Amino acid sequence: MAEAVTTAETTEGAHSHHGEPDFWSKYIFSTDHKMIAMQYMFTGMIMALIGGYMAYVFRMQLAFPGESVPGYGTVTPLAYNSLITNHGAIMIFWVAMPILIAALGNFLIPLMIGCDDMVFPRVNRLSYQIFLLSAIILIASFFVPGGGFGGAWTAYPPLSAQSQYNLTPFGAPMWLLAVALEFVAFLLGGINFITTTMNARAKGMKMYDIPIVVWMIVIASILFMASVGPLIAGAVMLLFDQVLGTTFYNPDAGGDPVLWQHLFWFFGHPEVYVVLLPAMGVVAEVITVFARKKLFAYKTILYTTFATGILSFFVWAHHQFIAGIDPRMAHIFTVTTVLISIPIAEMLFCYIATLYGGSIRLTTAMLFALSFLAEFLIGGVTGIYLGASGTDIYFHDTYFVLAHFHYTFFPIAIIGFFTAIYYWFPKMFGRMMNETWGKIHFWGTIICFNGIFLPLFVLGMGGQHRRIYNFNNFPDLATPEMQDLRIFATWSAVAMLVFQIPFLINFTVSLFKGKKAGKNPWNANTLEWVAPSPPPHGNFAEMPVVYRAPYEYSVPGREKDYWPQNMPD
Amino acid sequence: MSFQAPLATSRSVTGLPTGRLAIWWVVVSEIVIFGGLIACYVMFRLRHPEWGEYASHTSTPAGALNTFVLLTSSLSIVLAHQAAAAGNLVKSFRYIWCTIGGGGIFLLVKSYEWTTEISHGYTLFANNFWSFYYTATGLHGLHVIAGMVIMAIISIGVRKGEHLPRVEYIGIYWHFVDIVWLFLFPLFYIAK
Numbered sequence: 001m002a003e004a005v006t007t008a009e010t011t012e013g014a015h016s017h018h019g020e021p022d023f024w025s026k027y028i029f030s031t032d033h034k035m036i037a038m039q040y041m042f043t044g045m046i047m048a049l050i051g052g053y054m055a056y057v058f059r060m061q062l063a064f065p066g067e068s069v070p071g072y073g074t075v076t077p078l079a080y081n082s083l084i085t086n087h088g089a090i091m092i093f094w095v096a097m098p099i100l101i102a103a104l105g106n107f108l109i110p111l112m113i114g115c116d117d118m119v120f121p122r123v124n125r126l127s128y129q130i131f132l133l134s135a136i137i138l139i140a141s142f143f144v145p146g147g148g149f150g151g152a153w154t155a156y157p158p159l160s161a162q163s164q165y166n167l168t169p170f171g172a173p174m175w176l177l178a179v180a181l182e183f184v185a186f187l188l189g190g191i192n193f194i195t196t197t198m199n200a201r202a203k204g205m206k207m208y209d210i211p212i213v214v215w216m217i218v219i220a221s222i223l224f225m226a227s228v229g230p231l232i233a234g235a236v237m238l239l240f241d242q243v244l245g246t247t248f249y250n251p252d253a254g255g256d257p258v259l260w261q262h263l264f265w266f267f268g269h270p271e272v273y274v275v276l277l278p279a280m281g282v283v284a285e286v287i288t289v290f291a292r293k294k295l296f297a298y299k300t301i302l303y304t305t306f307a308t309g310i311l312s313f314f315v316w317a318h319h320q321f322i323a324g325i326d327p328r329m330a331h332i333f334t335v336t337t338v339l340i341s342i343p344i345a346e347m348l349f350c351y352i353a354t355l356y357g358g359s360i361r362l363t364t365a366m367l368f369a370l371s372f373l374a375e376f377l378i379g380g381v382t383g384i385y386l387g388a389s390g391t392d393i394y395f396h397d398t399y400f401v402l403a404h405f406h407y408t409f410f411p412i413a414i415i416g417f418f419t420a421i422y423y424w425f426p427k428m429f430g431r432m433m434n435e436t437w438g439k440i441h442f443w444g445t446i447i448c449f450n451g452i453f454l455p456l457f458v459l460g461m462g463g464q465h466r467r468i469y470n471f472n473n474f475p476d477l478a479t480p481e482m483q484d485l486r487i488f489a490t491w492s493a494v495a496m497l498v499f500q501i502p503f504l505i506n507f508t509v510s511l512f513k514g515k516k517a518g519k520n521p522w523n524a525n526t527l528e529w530v531a532p533s534p535p536p537h538g539n540f541a542e543m544p545v546v547y548r549a550p551y552e553y554s555v556p557g558r559e560k561d562y563w564p565q566n567m568p569d
Numbered sequence: 570m571s572f573q574a575p576l577a578t579s580r581s582v583t584g585l586p587t588g589r590l591a592i593w594w595v596v597v598s599e600i601v602i603f604g605g606l607i608a609c610y611v612m613f614r615l616r617h618p619e620w621g622e623y624a625s626h627t628s629t630p631a632g633a634l635n636t637f638v639l640l641t642s643s644l645s646i647v648l649a650h651q652a653a654a655a656g657n658l659v660k661s662f663r664y665i666w667c668t669i670g671g672g673g674i675f676l677l678v679k680s681y682e683w684t685t686e687i688s689h690g691y692t693l694f695a696n697n698f699w700s701f702y703y704t705a706t707g708l709h710g711l712h713v714i715a716g717m718v719i720m721a722i723i724s725i726g727v728r729k730g731e732h733l734p735r736v737e738y739i740g741i742y743w744h745f746v747d748i749v750w751l752f753l754f755p756l757f758y759i760a761k
Contacts, residue, residue: 117577121574194594229600240693246704
């Protein structure tokens with residue numbers, strides 16, 4: 001196979017090291033994009049375990065109120081608030097963001113565009129260090145007097161602004177500081193992703209030769225950058241309210257608590273797409289490889305991504321239909337919210353069309369990718385009820401919202417991550433994961449996931465409100481039927497956590513004992529599969545040159561059913 | 570720890586220097602931060618006509634002087650860039666320090682203003698107008714300080730003839746800081 005192509009660019013010289021780097025410079029203070037990706041990924045995985053443990057504790061409290069939770073003890077109301085707040089914050093800011101944007105972006109972008117590293121490697125290292133600091137501050141906040149912040153992950157004032165309400169005088173500002181630092185980390189990372197993709201692509205790689213997942217991560221970084229600013233300003237104001245005693249959000253002194261909601265959701269809604277887009281990109285890569293078929297309508301997918309990105313800035317107030325906003329404004333936001341389902345639906349149709357007529361291989365990665373489409377679809381469809389202001393008045397702040405939200409974010413953060421890890425594990429670590437254990441993990445996770453959240457839709461429609469410590473205090477919500485559903489959801493959650501054990505074992509064992517993966521175990525086209533597995537420092541022995549678009553599978557008249565981007569003929 | 574620049578840093582697919590691209594993206598992210606803060610202030614201001622009264626206690630002459638100083642310092646950083654591009658390192662170094670001096674004068678005037686206002690009882694906690702005033706001008710002041718520090722670091726390189734494009738990049742940032750002030754000055758000083 002003519003993989004090596006003559007080019008003036010080689011990594012010789014640029015990476016002449018004086019001997020082997022020591023432990024610290026190799027693993028801790030590395031500027032190598034792959035090592036930074038691993039740092040982000042493992043930090044994200046540890047945080048996911050912490051967030052999952054929190055979910056276990058408060059689900060147990062809801063199923064068996066007041067009883068001692070094995071592995072935790074009795075849950076106090078204050079601890080309950082802190083657990084649900086930090087579960088939400090951790091899963092979004094310290095799991096979804098670092099894994100989907102930072103880990104995948106760092107690992108994939110330089111490899112997939114045929115480059116040896118990011119254009120600002122030291123800024124990249126700084127980005128992770130700030131992120132790690134934010135995670136440490138967050139975890140430290142659980143152990144200060146009063147415990148971790150308990151004002152819900154949306155941090156609405158005045159609950160979040162005044163410690164006589166949230167009862168966490170130290171946890172609240174630490175939480176806010178951690179979130180703000182995390183934003184800074186991803187702004188630095190985002191600038192790196194965008195400029196690297198703009199300026200450091202391999203020779204011959206034109207705009208429409210860039211793999212979809214790279215496009216999606218870059219567009220997500222731009223969305224993040226354009227939406228997070230007002231929330232950073234708002235967070236400074238909230239921090240002043242908490243610590244110094246200003247009254248930006250205090251209605252008693254002429255402040256406006258709804259202002260925070262606008263600032264938060266102006267970021268918060270694009271944020272959904274910030275994490276969705278990389279997951280959609282991962283799924284695009286995986287389904288096209290395992291359907292052995294060209295990605296259907298590359299450009300349409302790209303344009304619908306742009307449309308989604310632009311529309312995502314005009315939907316935020318659908319979180320505030322009952323916050324006292326003008327009903328005429330509610331109508332406008334209903335229309336924009338329903339509109340945004342069009343580009344996303346179109347994207348899903350393109351993916352389904354990719355599958356049509358393909359020779360599908362049901363590997364674990366492919367199973368996760370397909371389940372992403374199915375589960376996210378449920379999340380999307382239930383979103384229409386919440387985006388329409390009429391029905392949202394009833395559903396607002398119920399478990400229907402919670403279930404809808406988890407049907408979007410679970411596929412994005414968890415299924416998206418598993419899709420990526422089963423697919424790119426051979427490239428990351430040079431070994432294959434075990435498919436049988438992968439499939440056990442897949443079915444266990446997916447069945448239990450639906451077991452958790454389908455009952456919550458029913459409970460939500462029955463009027464069960466979110467963020468309630470003990471439903472026994474509300475006779476209408478403490479019926480045996482409702483309690484049975486809660487218990488069922490809780491056992492499903494426990495079972496799902498148990499089904500992550502096969503994954504962790506599979507992951508760890510495969511790291512050391514897995515079957516050796518060649519350069520290109522899936523027979524894929526994109527450039528990362530040209531590099532050795534795992535790629536050495538500098539990635540490619542000789543920098544690849546790109547001759548064609550990334551998804552030329554099963555091209556008629558060719559002997560092989562794939563056609564790598566760097567192959568001249 | 571020695572650092573070897575990767576090959577990526579030498580590529581330029583767009584034909585633009587990577588540093589210039591990056592600094593523009595930094596400016597984009599800063600625009601939304603200040604944009605969000607200023608938009609919040611404007612929304613409050615429209616609902617509170619009485620804030621015009623509070624604004625009359627800020628010193629318009631001091632603000633005008635600072636506007637003049639900051640605009641002049643923007644000119645000097647352009648001249649520093651021009652001198653660096655022409656290879657005149659000594660001149661570029663001097664102009665950078667002129668710009669740093671401009672930032673210093675700006676901060677001096679600013680601290681005089683703050684001292685006067687605080688001594689009259691208009692502190693951060695007086696009311697929401699003053700909270701916004703100190704938050705916005707304080708955040709802007711931090712950007713001025715950051716710019717001055719970075720310029721001082723860059724000037725060392727200029728003297729040795731290293732990293733000359735950085736003069737241009739800090740200039741772009743400095744213009745941005747300048748433009749933010751051009752929004753803050755009318756909003757907090759002139760509009761009464």
